[in-house]
Amino acid sequence: MDVDEIAKILKELGHPHRLRIFKRLVKSGFDGLPVGVLREDLDIPHSSMTHHIASLVEAGLIKQQREGRILRCVPQYGRLWDVIAYLQSECCLDERSSAAG
Amino acid sequence: MDVDEIAKILKELGHPHRLRIFKRLVKSGFDGLPVGVLREDLDIPHSSMTHHIASLVEAGLIKQQREGRILRCVPQYGRLWDVIAYLQSECCLDERSSAAG
DNA sequence: TTGATATTACGATTTTCTTGGTAATATATT
DNA sequence: AATATATTACCAAGAAAATCGTAATATCAA
Numbered sequence: 001m002d003v004d005e006i007a008k009i010l011k012e013l014g015h016p017h018r019l020r021i022f023k024r025l026v027k028s029g030f031d032g033l034p035v036g037v038l039r040e041d042l043d044i045p046h047s048s049m050t051h052h053i054a055s056l057v058e059a060g061l062i063k064q065q066r067e068g069r070i071l072r073c074v075p076q077y078g079r080l081w082d083v084i085a086y087l088q089s090e091c092c093l094d095e096r097s098s099a100a101g
Numbered sequence: 102m103d104v105d106e107i108a109k110i111l112k113e114l115g116h117p118h119r120l121r122i123f124k125r126l127v128k129s130g131f132d133g134l135p136v137g138v139l140r141e142d143l144d145i146p147h148s149s150m151t152h153h154i155a156s157l158v159e160a161g162l163i164k165q166q167r168e169g170r171i172l173r174c175v176p177q178y179g180r181l182w183d184v185i186a187y188l189q190s191e192c193c194l195d196e197r198s199s200a201a202g
Numbered sequence: 203t204t205g206a207t208a209t210t211a212c213g214a215t216t217t218t219c220t221t222g223g224t225a226a227t228a229t230a231t232t
Numbered sequence: 233a234a235t236a237t238a239t240t241a242c243c244a245a246g247a248a249a250a251t252c253g254t255a256a257t258a259t260c261a262a
Contacts, residue, residue: 007120014112015250016105023104026192036208047252050210055249069208069259080192087185091127093178116220137238148222151240156219170229170238 006086009079012059017044018052022061025075032062032074107187110180113160118145119153123162126176133163133175 013019020042025032039049053073056062061080062073114120121143126133140150154174157163161180166173 003120003124004117007115007117009115010111010120011115014108014110014115016108017250019104019108019111023191026194030194034208035210039209045252046209047211047254048250051250051252054210066259071209077194080188084185084188084193087181090124091181092185093127093131118220135238136240140239146222147239148224148241149220152220152222155240167229170236172239 001082001086003090006083009059009061009083012056012061013083015052017042017048018056021052021056021073022075022080025062025073026077030074032072034070034072035064036070038073102183102187104191107184110160110162110184113157113162114184116153118143118149119157122153122157122174123176123181126163126174127178131175133173135171135173137171139174 013022021038024038024041035049035053038044038053039046042049044052053062053064056073057064059079060076062075065072065074114123122139125139125142136150136154139145139154140147143150145153154163154165157174158165161177163174163176166175
């Protein structure tokens with residue numbers, strides 16, 4: 001993944017609502033949560049929530065799957081791992097390696 | 102650090118210019134680089150660069166120290182480590198722990 | 203089909219970000 | 233002081249993001 005793609009994901013997570021949404025989903029486990037539950041938990045109005053969810057989907061951080069009336073949001077952990085891996089490899093000078101060598 | 106603080110840092114890194122700036126600084130080592138060098142390397146106009154640098158400073162991701170005419174930008178690794186640690190602890194379900202137990 | 207529930211689309215407003223030119227400031231050199 | 237270099241301050245315009253009310257759609261249950 002290139003720097004622009006990473007920046008995009010970081011930007012998505014760089015909003016309090018969206019970071020809370022993602023965090024909440026992750027905490028809920030691999031099955032994720034319905035939009036409605038997120039909405040109630042985090043107390044964000046319908047239409048705002050929709051925008052935030054949509055941009056998280058757009059960035060590949062969550063996926064949605066319909067179950068009848070309910071639309072379940074499922075966190076895409078891999079996407080976050082990619083970002084963490086990038087930050088660690090591209091934006092960290094390992095203290096140990098430079099202290100030891 | 103709380104979720105809003107983390108979101109703020111993520112947002113700062115969530116811009117291609119700023120992510121490149123930070124990455125470039127990290128790659129350059131613990132001493133950082135002068136604004137002018139960053140500017141030339143990344144080909145960003147003076148005034149835009151100033152804005153981006155200022156917001157990186159504001160978020161604690163870099164510090165600046167004057168050396169005569171030159172203003173050196175020094176990356177604050179710890180700040181990034183905090184974010185990575187947060188993401189790992191709050192936004193990751195460890196695959197191993199759930200696969201193994 | 204009626205009524206309830208879950209979610210999104212539309213639309214409009216406000217706020218925040220981004221950009222970059224030009225002028226100003228600070229430092230060094232002579 | 234005059235000149236060159238490095239960086240920021242100021243300002244204004246345009247672009248993008250955030251907000252959220254209301255209307256619409258989709259699904260289910262009876």
